[in-house]
Amino acid sequence: MLSVTDLRKTYSSGEEALTGVSLDVTGSETVAMIGPSGAGKSTFIRCVNRLTEPSEGSVVLDGVEITDLSGESLREARRDIGMIFQEYNLVERLTVMENVLSGRLGYTSTWNAFRRNFADEDIERAYEVLDRVGLGGHENNRADELSGGQRQRVGIARAILQRPKILLVDEPTSSLDPETSRAVMDLLTEIAAEDDIPLLINIHEVDLAEKYANRIAGLREGSLVFEGTPAELDETAKGQIYRGEEIPAGAGPAGKVESDEPPETPSQASEIRRG
Numbered sequence: 001m002l003s004v005t006d007l008r009k010t011y012s013s014g015e016e017a018l019t020g021v022s023l024d025v026t027g028s029e030t031v032a033m034i035g036p037s038g039a040g041k042s043t044f045i046r047c048v049n050r051l052t053e054p055s056e057g058s059v060v061l062d063g064v065e066i067t068d069l070s071g072e073s074l075r076e077a078r079r080d081i082g083m084i085f086q087e088y089n090l091v092e093r094l095t096v097m098e099n100v101l102s103g104r105l106g107y108t109s110t111w112n113a114f115r116r117n118f119a120d121e122d123i124e125r126a127y128e129v130l131d132r133v134g135l136g137g138h139e140n141n142r143a144d145e146l147s148g149g150q151r152q153r154v155g156i157a158r159a160i161l162q163r164p165k166i167l168l169v170d171e172p173t174s175s176l177d178p179e180t181s182r183a184v185m186d187l188l189t190e191i192a193a194e195d196d197i198p199l200l201i202n203i204h205e206v207d208l209a210e211k212y213a214n215r216i217a218g219l220r221e222g223s224l225v226f227e228g229t230p231a232e233l234d235e236t237a238k239g240q241i242y243r244g245e246e247i248p249a250g251a252g253p254a255g256k257v258e259s260d261e262p263p264e265t266p267s268q269a270s271e272i273r274r275g
């Protein structure tokens with residue numbers, strides 16, 4: 001379970017990106033975070049795994065206070081957090097298999113990673129994970145030979161190879177066409193359900209949030225202005241999130257709630273074969 005309390009982030013520029021956001025993500029639920037551009041969605045997700053340093057607040061994952069950690073303990077905690085990025089964050093000249101195995105780099109020594117001495121067990125599991133995301137047979141393709149949807153599948157495979165306790169997903173579909181976006185969302189929500197892990201997903205497309213999420217969190221100007229089910233996300237709530245409209249007195253249930261570093265990878269492409 002992820003429990004975020006009163007998270008604040010002020011960038012050195014003085015920009016107050018988060019002004020005290022609290023949100024829990026539990027079980028195998030999918031929580032979609034929506035909101036206009038600049039609302040603070042990416043900042044929120046990046047503060048959870050400390051790719052961005054929060055200014056104040058608490059982030060607890062399965063009982064571990066992430067904001068207190070540093071060095072090796074922070075690296076260990078990050079292994080529990082699968083991260084999937086909008087622009088995939090793949091190393092273009094590396095193979096699919098190498099990109100996926102880079103999800104295991106946190107577990108292997110620098111020397112072994114450099115030599116690409118991945119454990120046979122990891123390679124075996126990477127084949128399984130690639131089959132699972134529909135990329136069986138593409139292990140030795142270079143990342144730059146893949147379509148956008150396939151690249152995102154590699155990103156998903158890399159994240160789940162870590163056996164994470166939560167998946168954080170930042171705008172997974174913004175570079176994809178509608179059909180591919182739905183396929184990627186199907187895959188993500190299937191994995192969350194099958195592996196019994198929660199999914200926190202930033203997403204621009206409200207229709208995808210409504211279709212796939214169990215719960216929707218609406219951010220506006222760094223504050224959580226809505227938290228509810230897709231059914232509760234009515235026009236009033238959308239007006240509040242996207243246009244800053246006040247909730248009319250006596251309105252329904254919706255509204256409420258007051259209130260830098262990609263994974264390390266080896267440097268050159270080469271084939272890694274089943275051991």
Ligand SMILES: Nc1ncnc2c1ncn2[C@@H]1O[C@H](COP(=O)(O)OP(=O)(O)OP(=O)(O)O)[C@@H](O)[C@H]1O
Pocket residue numbers: 011012013015016017035036037038039040041042043044
């Ligand atoms: N590294 C940074 N330095 C300074 N300000 C930043 C930085 N990153 C983000 N911001 C600012 O913080 C605010 C929130 O940005 P963030 O990227 O979190 O929003 P977002 O909701 O994810 O937007 P989008 O949907 O466009 O990706 C914006 O005003 C943005 O300009």
